[in-house]
Amino acid sequence: MSETKAYAAFSADKPLAPFTFERREPRADDVAIEILYSGVCHSDLHFARDDWGMSRYPVVPGHEIVGRVTAVGGEVSKFQVGDIVGVGCMVDSCRHCKPCEDGVEQYCLEGFTMTYGGDDRQDGTFTQGGYSDQIVVSEHFVLRMPEGIDLASAAPILCAGITTYSPLKHYGVKAGDKVGVIGMGGLGHMGVKLAKALGAEVTVFTRSEAKIEEARRHGAHHVVVSSDEEQMAAVAETYDFMLDTVPVQHDLNPYLGALKYDGTHIMVGLLEPIEPAIQAFNLVFKRRVLAGSLIGGIEETQELLDFCAEHDIRCDVEMIDMQDINTAFDRMQKGDVRYRFVIDMASLKD
Template identity: 80%
Template sequence: MSQAKSYAAFAADKPLAPFSFERRQPRADDVAIEILYCGVCHSDLHFAQNDWGMSQYPVVPGHEIVGRVTSVGSQVSRFKAGDLVGVGCMVDSCRTCSACNGGVEQYCLEGSTMTYGSEDRQDGTITQGGYSDSIVVSEHFVLSMPDGIDLASAAPILCAGITTYSPLKHFGIGKGHKLGVIGMGGLGHMAVKLAKALGVEVTVFTRSDAKVEEARRNGADHVVVSSDPAQMETVAESFDFMMDTVPVQHDLNPYLKALKYDGTHILVGLLEPIEPPVEAFNLVFKRRVVAGSLIGGIAETQELLTLCAEQNITCDIEMLDINNINEGFERMAKGDVRYRFVIDMATLKNTAA
């Protein structure tokens, strides 16, 4: 085992604080990684505050990890010490069910093992994430960082990027389609960039006039201020797809009315009950669909990293000293970041843990 330094949540109502713990001794198929950068996801905040009622403390958040390989197990063939790699939201799955065999490990029929807050399938310990100086992960769930990719801005691609890329691919959204992107945050701005790379006509829906120019700068063809009924009326029955990146409860019905018949509204941000309820009329009379999508599989994530490197697609980030993580959480909760914090893990050396 090796000693790891980190920041952890110790209770739902307590700030994150320095924490030292033991990482497991690498197994034969494991890759040991020195963490260089870790993105800060809204899910980290939810988990730290036990918003989903499943947190076990202490918990080290972080599932947008970029680092350098320090050693590999005897059965590892794809990586060697010194390689630049990434780790996303999953670190294991059963690897034998139909979902795993189909390359969608996130839908593992036995439940995938998440990067933090999950039970390790072999030793029963609770996984700890990337707000730390090191991590040990099975080779299958380690990603290669393509040559030329910016490492810091690539970190959020492992969650925000793949969360929006996977439904684009699954639903076959491409040239000739009109896509509405609801919300202009970490997920939303990546949805715009990736959809444009696939030749899609993209309209951003935002409640804020202040984000209109931001949306255009990120490549949106059109912007609709959704709090303006007149603007919403002009786009009624216009879109093939909606990608809904909003992580809190909101009214889906106005956006459903903006879909054509046979249109699909894809939820990628909301994990809570839909409130207010969806009006069945908006579905039945136009054969519309409300769907959901969760991150993406390992092969799909590697495909996305390659695409981002080739087309110079990056996540807009603000670098964060880990000693300011609680301030970062407060700002993220207020939407005061454009569009993703990324922790420079070198700053962890200056903590007391």
């Protein structure tokens, strides 16, 4: 066992605070990692405050992890001490069901093991995440950081990046396709960069005129203010795909109307009931598809990291110290971040 320093949520209504716990010694297939950077995802905030009614305490958030290998188990073949690696939203799955065999472990029929807030499949211990100085993970769920990638900004690629890349690849976005990206936050700005790198013509849909220039700076070819009925009418039946990154309830019907026939609207942000109701007319009369997507498999996440290194794609980040996490949570709740906080874990040593 190894003593681990961290910050944890101790209840839904208290700020995160220092916490010490024991990490397991590496098993035969495990990689031990010194954490260098940990991204701050909106899911961390939801989990710390028990917004989804599933949290157990104390819990150490963090599932956008970049670090350095410090030890490996006897059966590890992919990594060695000193390698720079990453860990995303999953640390295990059953590994034998059809989705796992197909390389989409996030759809494991037995449920994947979350990086934090879950139960270890072998010993039943509670998983604790990346707001800590070290972590131990099976090598199957460890990712290699490619040469040249910026390590701090790569951390959110392991969640925000793969959440947008996976559906773009799965649904076949290609050069020349017209893609609408709904929302311009942590997910949305990565969706713009990735869709453009795949060769698509990208339009950002935002309710805020203040984000028009911002969207263009990130590579959007066009911007539509979705609260303007005239602008929405002008783009009716225009797009092949809509990538919907908005995490709160919103009216899907106008965006469905902006799709061509056989167009696909992909949900990656909203986990709550859809309100107002979808008008089935918008689907049936144009054979449109309403779809969803969850993060991505390990092989696909490695593909994404390599893709980002090749195309110099970075998540826009603001670096913080571990001691500032509660302020960061408050700012994130208000939408006051462009676009992801990343914790420099060296600050935890202080």
